[in-house]
Amino acid sequence: MVKPLSIKNLVKNFGGLTATDDISFDLEEGQSTGLIGPNGAGKTTIFSQIMGEYRQTSGIIELYGSDISKLSTPARIRLGISRTYQVPRPFSDFSVLENIRVGLMPDSIWKMITQGPNREREIELALSVGFSEDDLQQTPDTLSMGDLRKLEMARTMATNPKIMLLDEVFAGLTVGEINQIAKLIQNMRKENMTFLIVSHDLKALEPLVDDAIAINYGKIIAQGAFSEVISDSAVRTSYLGTE
Numbered sequence: 001m002v003k004p005l006s007i008k009n010l011v012k013n014f015g016g017l018t019a020t021d022d023i024s025f026d027l028e029e030g031q032s033t034g035l036i037g038p039n040g041a042g043k044t045t046i047f048s049q050i051m052g053e054y055r056q057t058s059g060i061i062e063l064y065g066s067d068i069s070k071l072s073t074p075a076r077i078r079l080g081i082s083r084t085y086q087v088p089r090p091f092s093d094f095s096v097l098e099n100i101r102v103g104l105m106p107d108s109i110w111k112m113i114t115q116g117p118n119r120e121r122e123i124e125l126a127l128s129v130g131f132s133e134d135d136l137q138q139t140p141d142t143l144s145m146g147d148l149r150k151l152e153m154a155r156t157m158a159t160n161p162k163i164m165l166l167d168e169v170f171a172g173l174t175v176g177e178i179n180q181i182a183k184l185i186q187n188m189r190k191e192n193m194t195f196l197i198v199s200h201d202l203k204a205l206e207p208l209v210d211d212a213i214a215i216n217y218g219k220i221i222a223q224g225a226f227s228e229v230i231s232d233s234a235v236r237t238s239y240l241g242t243e
């Protein structure tokens with residue numbers, strides 16, 4: 001069966017540093033995969049290449065069987081893949097609703113002018129990630145880290161993805177906020193969303209994923225069922241600092 005996402009021999013060099021060193025893996029339709037590894041392992045660099053924000057040094061990225069390696073980021077988003085950022089990137093002068101509007105914006109400015117914003121959908125998305133009516137006109141400077149991550153999720157969902165790449169979605173959140181985001185992910189899993197989730201918080205990650213890929217120094221060091229990956233000795237040495 002054709003895979004939603006297939007990465008083949010991905011290499012990314014930054015000068016003398018190989019940040020992604022011959023990475024190959026597939027995501028399965030409707031499955032959720034954890035991508036784990038210590039700081040600097042290359043997780044975010046994989047996301048940036050999948051989205052076309054960084055061009056790979058070599059290797060191929062396929063979305064539902066088509067090579068997307070040379071497409072622009074907006075073209076990839078149109079094909080149904082999107083990501084969140086480790087450091088939330090809202091437009092600081094825009095309200096919560098306006099930030100979501102950016103994700104919803106149709107491809108052409110002409111459509112935007114003739115159709116105008118889809119306010120109902122903006123509000124629906126904002127409420128679905130847990131914002132209240134009162135939050136909708138807030139600007140990002142007044143939001144907690146939990147709210148900023150919810151906004152990242154809503155902006156990503158606005159592009160109508162089939163595959164979502166989540167980068168450190170739980171970083172800087174309270175337990176209550178982690179639970180909210182986790183619930184949101186669980187609901188989308190029921191609707192057959194395919195996820196690749198980076199998280200340092202293995203406890204929060206475990207119930208959300210079917211399997212895991214562990215990387216260190218840009219290479220895959222273990223892959224398979226989450227419980228097996230986190231108990232793998234190479235992973236424990238690299239990632240958990242224990243043996």
Ligand SMILES: Nc1ncnc2c1ncn2[C@@H]1O[C@H](COP(=O)(O)OP(=O)(O)O)[C@@H](O)[C@H]1O
Nearest residue numbers: 014017019037038039040041042043044045046
């Ligand atoms: N734009 C860049 N220029 C040079 N080096 C980079 C750049 N982005 C990431 N790196 C390096 O690539 C390696 C992998 O980084 P990153 O993908 O951010 O790791 P992770 O997300 O797993 O913490 C690190 O050594 C980092 O310093």
Ligand SMILES: [Mg+2]
Nearest residue numbers: 043044045086
């Ligand atoms: Mg990172």
